[in-house]
Amino acid sequence: MQLRIAAYWLLPVLAARAAPANIYNQLNKRDLSTSPPVYPSPWMNPEADGWKEAYAKARDFVSQMTLLEKVNLTTGVGWAAEQCVGQVGAIPRLGLRSLCMHDAPLGIRGSDYNAAFPSGQTVAATFDRGLIYRRGYAIGQEAKGKGIDVILGPVAGPIGRMPAAGRNWEGFSPDPVLTGIGMSESIKGIQDAGTIACAKHFVGNEQEHFRQVGEARGYGFNISETLSSNIDDKTMHELYIWPFADAVRAGVGSVMCSYQQINNSYGCQNSKALNGLLKDELGFQGFVMSDWQAQHTGAASAVAGLDMSMPGDTEFNTGLSFWGANLTLAVLNGTVPAYRIDDMALRIMAAFFKVHKTVDGLEPINFSFWTLDTYGPIHWAANKGYQQINHHVDVRADHGNLIREIGAKATVLLKNTGSLPLKKPKFLAVIGEDAGANPNGPNSCADRGCDNGTLAMGWGSGTANFPYLVTPDAALQAQALQDGSRYESILTNYATSQTKALVSQANVTAVVFVNADSGEGYINVDGNMGDRKNLTLWKNGDSLVKNVSSWCPNTIVVIHSVGPVLLTEWYDNPNITAILWAGLPGQESGNSITDVLYGKVNPSGRSPFTWGATRESYGADVLYTPNNGNGAPQQDFSEGVFIDYRYFDKANSTVIYEFGHGLSYTTFEYSNIRVEKSNAGPYRPTTGTTAPAPTFGNFSTDLNDYVFPSDELEYIYQYIYPYLNTTDAKNASADPYYGKTAEEFLPPHATDDTPQPLLRSSGGNSPGGNPQLYDIMYTITADITNTGSIVGDEVVQLYVSLGGPNDPKVVLRDFGKLRIEPGQTAQFRGTLTRRDLSNWDTGLQDWVVSNYTKTVYVGRSSRKLDLSAVLL
Structure with missing residues (x-):
């Protein structure tokens, strides 16, 4: 038996220490963004709210664990x-x-007898906090019923900087407040139901x-490093980490770091992002897990704040x-300090005991994620x-009713000149592939690719x-x-x-169904490599709408899409009497849209999100071709906080339908705005220091205690273990740099376990940032009157308006x-x-809080500000 471990355990650490900007300047003669080092990795706060x-429970548990058990807990x-996508x-x-x-x-990927939300x-x-919570609770219930401990959601990254980005639909909105509330309510629901939530992808x-x-090379792009998202400090705080702060404040148990680089440092070993922003400033107390194959180093990622390696191997099935045996060695030789492995385990178990x-x-x-067969190998x-690996447990409960309710209440009526609601139309004609079933079945394409x-x-x-x-x-x-x-389709x-x-x-009411799709980058659908190629409707959808509306004076259009599409050529056609966006409504799709139409x-x-007139009107767009030779493509977020409606307002651009419209x-009717100022005290920066890093006892340094116990345990091929395959440490690591001390190749303070000064912006004992940030300064009320003839939700x-010259309009x-x-x-409050x-x-x-005049608006959208x- 021969355990295989990564021969390049420490070598990438050395490469990571070299200044990336210098390397790229030499090769490509351009200045690149850099990410400052932030060390040591903050340890848990036992007094955190x-x-x-x-x-306390985690400390008691971890104090009983051996080093091998801690490594086992932290390594996939x-x-x-x-059985799961990661364990x-x-x-x-x-x-x-x-x-x-x-x-x-x-919902639960690759399983059966679960709901599709x-x-x-x-x-x-x-825009309903209660519905968002109930959806999260139902997802958490189903996950728990399947034996899932951490459900990999919700999503705030992507937030939706570019409308064509492939995974925007997994998140909530390009507005950080709406996304933050989506994150917070989802997390509360998931964790109240007994499953740990994982906020992703940071950042x-x-x-x-x-x-x-x-993946990029598979598509023919010759790059040697992943994309770098280059984000300035102000933009990072005011836009991209805003919803993650809400997630931390909601008590999220885990956060997933991202694939791409952040200012030319990989997301899962970016000490500024993980140590500085997430664990120090936001006071995150849970654990950071890598995205699948997003870990690029061993010791460097450990001291930079990564707590769990997923799925554990450097590349799939190698x-x-x-980590694994390499992490065991790194702790034994002092490369990774003992407090860090203790803190990793403590964070994982604290998240566990929180739910x-x-x-x-x-x-x-x-x-089993790998098959729906009842019997098969547990080590796939x-x-x-x-053995029996699928028990086909039905966890759906009555969630179909909730899904139907959400689908209907999420439907946005963009336009209506009086044709809706339908009242027993004489002749209903339904047109378009999006109205019908996949002829091979709804699950016939792997991961819906x-x-x-429909x-x-x-x-x-x-x-x-x-x-x-339901179609x-x-x-x-x-x-x-x-x-x-009469009905025909x-x-x-x-x-x-x-x-x-x-x-x-004669007498036809025509309902045209059209769509636009996108998804994750490992799947290519019709040349859309995850990200959409354009913002037009798919499968000749625009021509279909224009044709039907030219033949039928009462044409209703329903759009199922992953984000905005271009409506410019037909939205104002008088024969198009109504337009509805129904999003991605899940399994009750047909029932939800029927409830609204009737x-x-x-x-x-x-x-x-905003519906712009042209693709260019959105400002930021997907980077489709490398721009840095064969080095890391560079994506500069030079627009700052001005995305979606903020950008349209800044550019004073015409929109088709604005953010918040429906x-x-x-x-x-809106009337009688009132502003009440609170008695909140002054802002007090956080001061003081942390306690020293806790550790939970000594461990043996005798390598004989860490060798694979072949007499007790069967070795499973490709399984990642914490054990060594030899008592010769250098040979066990297979690393040419073995024997160098941490100080020789890790950044300064990376192994420091002494008390650390608290950031003035940090929360102290309050996760989410300085608690004074959440003091209520003003309460605004307004009267809303239903001036129509039926009950409605407004x-x-x-x-x-923050008032500054560089602030968004609203x-x-x-x-x-x-x-x-x-x-x-x-009364709205x-x-x-x-x-x-x-x-x-x-x-x-x-x-x-700047000295510029602040103005508050109460309205029905970002551009209909009544009061x-x-x-x-």
């Missing part, structure tokens, strides 16, 4: 080594089974192109690991351990198998039969003559959803915190 009990067992080693001596990390943001972007369109992960070298009272009673892992890659039939989710690791998919055609036909309507975009003959008849649900969705079947939006800061009976008036009114001061390295008041 919301973590005290979990910390390898790709396809067990760490078990601690059987202490009663802890292997922890299961599994996708994804809208609406996407994050879709639920964001409800700057805004496109699919060039996120991984191997049997090599940067579980004990290690006893966990649901067994009762499914090694084809070992044949195609666009056949679009209810994008593609990639953020997907789930449909237990069923619009099926649901609308059922409604038409109930009403006695043509479920293709290309039957031009047949479509013309159908919709040109007025069973009064539409109340609001667009979570119509109702009733009407509302999304009231609170915007602020920024969303709060919202509320009010259900109001006809003729009745309800919103709040503004200190953070809401602050800017990031790059010199002071803290939040400050305003100056904040005094």
